[in-house]
Amino acid sequence: MTTAPTVRTSTPEERFVAAFELHEGHTLNGSNARIQGLRKDAIESFKQLGLPGRKDEAWKYTNIEKALRHEYRVLAGAPLDEVALENLAPFLVPGLEAHRVVLVNGRFVAALSHIGSLPEGVIVTGFAKASEAHADLVNTHFTRYADFTTDVFAALNTAFAQDGLFVYVPKNVIVETPIQVINLTTGDEDVLLNPRSLVVVEQSGSLKLVEGTHTLTEAKIFTNAVSEFFVGPNARVDHYLVEDEGANASRIHNLKAHQEADSYFSTSTITLSGDLVRNDLHFLPDAENCETHLFGLFLGKGRMHIDNHTLVDHAKPNCYSNELFKGVLDDASTGVFNGKVFVRPDAQQTNAYQSNKTIVLTEQAQMFSKPELEIYADDVKCSHGATTGQLEREAIFYLRSRGLTEERARTLLLLAFARDVLEQIKIDALREHLDARIAARFAN
């Protein structure tokens, strides 16, 4: 009997489903029965939805199917590689005092984390631990905001999700010190990771969350992250994400937030490096008087592909949302912005602003911008704007006439452009750190 040569013709979908069948019930097991039960529903949903192609409007400019054709192994089970404490040094923000959480390949690592003392009732831990120890809390919120029946990547994540970040802030508790989450990827293998985060802030609670993503490896890593946020009545969340991974690291960052009455949510997404980066930010201000802020700064270099996709789904009256995404595209990088403001029929008195500004530096770089408004209520004020261009010649000339070199003038103008977003960062140490890094990058 001869063995036929193995021809690798399987599609990414088939590979993920096969991986699920392999790990399900063994390595993927946790002790939370609800999560176990949802995995099967999620993989079924994944099979039905399938990966989006170029014909899918939401993925028109990002060929995700092609990116996933690379044979990533789906990582399940315990972490394999040990990371030493000194490896963390480059990713710490100087001067930032924080409750530190470290996730390696999406797994919570207690030995590297330094959570310190938290206000009473606040929980900061790994998602796997929380789903055992705080099953009630997790079960109340898990999959409620990231709907795996409609979102294929939420489905993929839900099927494989094992660990990630869990934060709980009880009623009336203000967490003054920011929580810093350092996401590291490591190992020699090309893997697909599915980290899962859940952040719950109860009524009148307040939280500052600083996330960073970094790689310690040259291997190709694809991270399909899902973060669910519940922001209770009158609660406040300030969220910052710095995406700063290696040139072989791709990522889908799926943030789904649910806001209750009078709540405030602000998120800043700073994309500095990586290969393919897709940020999917969905907000549902589901009660009156919510405030939602979305800021983004994306700096493309090399052959980076950065796709920012946002949806603010105004379901109830009297809410405010503001969105500003700015980008600088260098080398042969590609930028995509697709922002949507959706105002449902009852959401009267909505105020929504959306703005996307991009500077394209080279002939190889390109930008696709699609700011959308879909409005079904009449008493609203909604506007959006988008501009794409290069640095103003007049502005450069002005600075040169004051004795600045061309280089200096360009750096200064680019930095000023980026600072519109950086200034929105309310944690001084983080803002100064990023400002210095970005200034150094523009100077090169």
Added chain:
Amino acid sequence: MSYVDETAFLQEVADSDYKYGFVTNFEAETAPKGLSEDTVRFISAKKEEPEWMLEWRLKAYRHWLTLQDKYPRWAHIEYPDIDFQDISYYSAPSKKPKYDSLDEVDPELLDTFERLGISLVEQKMLAGVAVDAVVDSVSVATTFKEELAKEGIIFCSFGEAVQNHPELVQKYMGSVVPYTDNFYASLNSAVFSDGSFCYIPKGVRCPMELSTYFRINAAGTGQFERTLIIADEGSYVSYLEGCTAPRRDENQLHAAVVEIIAHKAAEVKYSTIQNWYPGDREGKGGVFNFVTKRGICDGDHAKISWTQLETGSSITWKYPSVILKGDYSVGEFYSVAFTKGRQQADTGTKMIHLGKNTTSTIISKGISAGHSNNSYRGLVKINKSAANARNFSQCDSLLLGDKCGAHTFPYLEIKHPTAHVEHEATTSKVGEDQIFYCNQRGIGEEQAIKLIVNGFCKEILAVLPMEFAVEARKLLDIELEGSVG
């Protein structure tokens, strides 16, 4: 002002009936319902077309057959599937005379025009406007032809152009909108009945505004117009297209194709008023308007400008576009789209920048009332070759009710660093403070809303040719009036 009054007024606006619903009874020769190669041959034979024309139609028809599973569904509109076998593809007035003067024209037809307030007689008196009236697909009366002929301008029906100027038709037809372009363009290429053809020779500035009036008339006849405008080097033409259609119960399909070619330093200004029957209050019976309009600035310094006022049709699906191929060429799009009742409009433009130093401007104003949905969908594409391209887009929406929707879907694709692209959009309702201000000066709420809406659209109405602007303003007022005179 009392909120109730405003609501009641807007309600009436949204509910008001179509004012131009009537049917002209003149005999028409209509093809039996259904579409097959035989239908295409029948149309071609009826029009006594040469072999190459029939071949082209058949190619388009065969291509259309391959598109059946690619029925366009992406637009933000909802409608039942169209049974393409339940439509008659050809209808011509049976008395097909070639009149020398208007006196010989079927008096009933003249009456129709008069009731529309655009009588040919009056038009002729006004002078400066030549009218090529297309009633149900065949040119019935063509005026001012000789005067245009003196300048070497060809302005005739598409059918005549096929007979008399085959070299021009063969060269340019399908060069901007190929028969493979999209579902409805393919259908049109296969079964188009007639339309207008216009050629402006080198260096000629067309002495008058060219105008056609399209009317859908016989029951159950889809109208498939085809317009081809060629502006040779350094020429100028302003072309007007306006239409109103009689009341109908079944949906009428309209799938026109308009192609414009502007050579070096030529300028074409194309203005449209579209006021077809929008259906009754429940949205039943209106015209489906699926139009492909595109122009190409083929040479340097060419300019194409689209202006449209869209108030009719139950569904409008229309994106007048410009391909800016020549260096320093200019594309413009000015639009007012007004929807009420159950009307749905998904309209906008595409500006494709290929040449260096090309400029485009998009100004779109959408007004929604009743249960209607009004979307702007536009693409600005700056290609790798388009150095120093410049675009400015502005899309504003005004909502006149809480059951309607206003949407903006702009696509900006930039592949050159020197591009300068700006887009802005706003959505709001008529401000209570604005109405209050008018009330305070003794202006009633109805008058105030008219005033504000007119002001909102002013930028667009201002670029319409004079006669059209008058008609447009009147039309907007009537649309807003409801039954409150």
